[in-house]
Amino acid sequence: MHHAAGRAAKCALCGREESTPGTFPTVIGVGRVCLACGMGTVKCAVCGGEVKRLTSSRFQGRDLCLKDHMKEVEKYKQHIVKTFDEDDESVKEILGRSLSDAPEGYSLVTVRRARNSMHVWEAEYEKTEILQSRCS
Ligand SMILES: [Zn+2]
Ligand SMILES: [Zn+2]
Numbered sequence: 001m002h003h004a005a006g007r008a009a010k011c012a013l014c015g016r017e018e019s020t021p022g023t024f025p026t027v028i029g030v031g032r033v034c035l036a037c038g039m040g041t042v043k044c045a046v047c048g049g050e051v052k053r054l055t056s057s058r059f060q061g062r063d064l065c066l067k068d069h070m071k072e073v074e075k076y077k078q079h080i081v082k083t084f085d086e087d088d089e090s091v092k093e094i095l096g097r098s099l100s101d102a103p104e105g106y107s108l109v110t111v112r113r114a115r116n117s118m119h120v121w122e123a124e125y126e127k128t129e130i131l132q133s134r135c136s
């Protein structure tokens with residue numbers, strides 16, 4: 001594959017090509033956009049505020065203002081979900097491993113059967129310091 005440097009980018013939203021390479025700004029989670037699309041407004045999925053596309057981001061399929069983007073990223077980082085398959089190991093092994101394989105700095109919150117599956121289990125972990133501050 002050729003490197004994209006020096007080549008005209010296409011707007012990720014409307015497909016328009018930039019006339020001078022490197023002039024389209026980048027929107028987090030969307031890609032390079034033309035100025036017309038960048039100046040258009042989007043509604044933040046969290047606070048409902050209208051912001052310019054240029055000062056928004058897309059995170060996990062939702063449009064967010066930059067303030068909520070930071071918050072959502074933080075929240076996302078604080079939770080880790082690991083999946084185990086009952087087809088590969090017994091429930092007893094899964095329960096044991098969900099504890100022993102906890103990611104560093106994280107504590108096991110719960111182990112549950114995945115919503116859409118009869119044999120997949122999900123272990124949910126939370127950052128240890130958060131858990132402790134909430135319990136004390
Ligand atoms: Zn565009
Ligand atoms: Zn917002």
